[in-house]
Amino acid sequence: MFVLLLALIPTVLCVILFTKQSKLSREVEDMEKQLRQSQGQGNKTGGSPFPTPTPTPTLTSSPQPTDGTAAGGDGASVPVGGDDVEPTPTPTLTPTPTLEPSPTPTLAVDPETGEVLPWADKQVYLTFDDGPSGNTDDLLDLLKEYGVKVTFFVIGKTDDESLRLYKRIVDEGHSLAMHSYSHKYEEIYNSVEDFEKDFTKISDLLYDTIGYVPDLYRFPGGSSNGKCKKLTIQPFIRFLQERDIRYFDWNVENGDATGVNYTVEQLAENLLDGVSKKKSSVVLCHDTNAKTKTLESMKIVIPTLQEKGAQILPITADTPMVRHVLPADE
Ligand SMILES: [Zn+2]
Missing domain, CATH: 1.20.5 (Single alpha-helices involved in coiled-coils or other helix-helix interfaces)
Incomplete structure (x- = not known):
């Protein structure tokens, strides 16, 4: 048992x-x-069941030169073609150079007090139309000195100096964008065919010079120009949309093309006053031989923006669009 x-x-x-x-x-x-x-x-709703720590914004001292931090234009030059069977290869559109600064926004702080600067949350996109010109080299030197990148809306010029300047703009990391070939309203806005002819000229010229066609365009006179006599701007907007080209107008001007003979200080004041009222400013300035005062005014504008902590950026694929006239279907 x-x-x-x-x-x-x-x-x-x-x-x-x-x-x-x-x-x-x-x-x-x-x-x-x-x-x-x-x-x-x-995962389906884009989140995780566990709380993820929110990244803390990095605080850095100001002024903060961005020289060298941008990705530069070299990555963007993607020449397409080679052994094409077609007799005339069409230039292929390539996206705007990736010039974005670091993805983490950095808020500029006062190096002495440690306080966030008053314009730290402002983005300023300086744009220069109608170049290249006899002032472009000086402007590029100045931008390099301050370590800022901007956007040039260029027109068509075929002399050696201009061809060199298109390349210099791209090589130094600025955004290069189209602003028509002729800039002649009566030629460009006469019909969609005429617009296409002009568009093809500027896109071919830039493709041959810098190796790609920019995907940014600014209508001569802006989308609200009122120069399209027989047509509205809509057929031209559609033309660009069919080619995945974004058009940009502006929401701040320095007034250098208004016909008023502003002094250097007034041009700077107009610009800074406009920027003070916006979170994101696309600023219209001009780069022509006559606009030496605009060039000079940048010696006030850029350091002031940097002292106040504003971010000066080139227009890229991520830039919120500023358009006076929207496409009919929006
Ligand atoms: Zn223009």
Whole structure:
């Protein structure tokens, strides 16, 4: 009897332990399944079931030269073509150079007090139309000195100096964008065919010079120019949209093309006053031989913007669009 008990007790204990163990492993399996399901749902809605720590904005001192931090234009030059069977290869549109600054926004702070500067949350996109010109080299030197990147909306010029300047603009990391070839309203806006002719000339010229066609355009006179005599601007907007080209107008001007003979200080004041009222400013300035005062005014504008902590940026694919006339379907 005793021997029998000795054999029976461990057996019974074993059976009990086995049932407990299998019950526990089933529970573990169930819990794993639930966890997987909740993770799956989390992914679908773009989140994770676990709270992720929010990245803290990095605070840096100001003024903060951005020289060298931008990706530069070299990555953008993607010449297309080669052994094309077609007799005339059409230039392929390539996206705007990736010039974005670091993805983490940095708020400029006062190096002495440590306080965030008053314009730290402002983005300023300086744009220069109608170049290249005899002032472009000086402007580029100045921009390099301050370590800022801007956007040039250029027109068509074929002399050696201009061809060199298109390349210099791109090489130094600025955004190069189209502003028509001729800039002659009556030629460009006469019909969609005429617009296309002009567009093809500027896009071919830039493709041959810098190796790609920019995907940014500014209508001569802006989209609200009122120069499209027979047509509205809509057919021309559609033309660009069909080619995935974005057009940009402006929401701040320095007034250098208004006909008023502003002084250097007034041009700077007009610009800074406009920027003070906006979170994101696309600023219209001009780069022509006559606009030496605009060039000079940048020696006030850029350091002031930097002292106040504003971010000076080139227009890229991420830049919020500023358009006076929207496409008909928007
Ligand atoms: Zn213009």
